[in-house]
Amino acid sequence: MAVYNVPSGVSNILVDIEGTTTPITFVKDVLFPFIKDNIKKYLIEHWKENEFQEDVAQLRKQAEKDSHLHGFVPIPSHVSENDTEKVIQAVVENVQWQMSSDRKTTALKQLQGHMWRSAYATGQIKGEVYKDVVPAVQQWKNLGMKLYIYSSGSVEAQKLLFGYSIEGDLLKLFDGHFDTTVGHKVESESYKNIADRVGCPSENILFLTDVVREAHAAKKAGLHVALVVRPGNEALTDEDKSNFHLVTSFDQIHFPSQQ
Ligand SMILES: CSCCC(=O)C(=O)COP(=O)(O)O
Ligand SMILES: [Mg+2]
Numbered sequence: 001m002a003v004y005n006v007p008s009g010v011s012n013i014l015v016d017i018e019g020t021t022t023p024i025t026f027v028k029d030v031l032f033p034f035i036k037d038n039i040k041k042y043l044i045e046h047w048k049e050n051e052f053q054e055d056v057a058q059l060r061k062q063a064e065k066d067s068h069l070h071g072f073v074p075i076p077s078h079v080s081e082n083d084t085e086k087v088i089q090a091v092v093e094n095v096q097w098q099m100s101s102d103r104k105t106t107a108l109k110q111l112q113g114h115m116w117r118s119a120y121a122t123g124q125i126k127g128e129v130y131k132d133v134v135p136a137v138q139q140w141k142n143l144g145m146k147l148y149i150y151s152s153g154s155v156e157a158q159k160l161l162f163g164y165s166i167e168g169d170l171l172k173l174f175d176g177h178f179d180t181t182v183g184h185k186v187e188s189e190s191y192k193n194i195a196d197r198v199g200c201p202s203e204n205i206l207f208l209t210d211v212v213r214e215a216h217a218a219k220k221a222g223l224h225v226a227l228v229v230r231p232g233n234e235a236l237t238d239e240d241k242s243n244f245h246l247v248t249s250f251d252q253i254h255f256p257s258q259q
Helices: 024-044 050-065 079-102 105-119 133-142 157-165 188-198 212-220 238-243
Strands: 010-014 146-151 176-178 205-209 224-228 243-246
Touching: 010 188, 024 079, 024 105, 024 188, 050 079, 050 105, 050 188, 079 105, 079 157, 105 157, 133 188, 133 243, 157 176, 157 238, 176 188, 212 224, 212 238
Parallel strands: 010 146, 010 205, 146 176, 205 224, 224 243
Antiparallel strands: none
């Protein structure tokens, strides 16, 4: 795959996680099974905590919006102590249902981030990052680039993945983090919001992602985009390949001062 020569003027880089910095298999085979295996125990242990009650309230609101979807699971109100078991079971089933179709709702992602906290802190899970990521990002930082993460995973989940990574604490590499609270990744408005938040015109931002719909949304907002092709990522059509610059490794991304 060819080198991508980034146009001059780009000073900010926005980076996706799953399929871009990190193998999809890490998310599907490590992070998600942890949630499925531990959800019930977590709900019972954290039921009385304010943070958890807020998570349930958000899941319930999402469930109300989802009532038209096939197989959706409602979460009943918790009126008395007698309801606890019934509500816990509904939350378990709702989370399992959302995860079965890899939904990216903010409510689900917030709960997942909270659940992964102890697994990372105790070393049970370490965030995977492709080998080419850290050296390239360090070079880009040396060139004066600002680096931001934009993932459907909550900001807390992002910080856990990079803070407890197989390459150590990588958080100092990033200037900020965005999740779906800024808008969904397939909507072009989200990229305009990010450009506003970082105080940089869209045309000076490069977005790196594996997902074609995200690439189109960012392009529509005026960002430069490169599609990252990693093992196990979804296959691209010929049209996708002709619409975007493609890279298989971050070291194929060259800035004018490196050329
Ligand atoms: C960084 S949290 C774990 C991954 C995750 O839950 C997710 O939804 C990743 O989506 P992305 O936008 O990074 O492709
Ligand atoms: Mg991705």
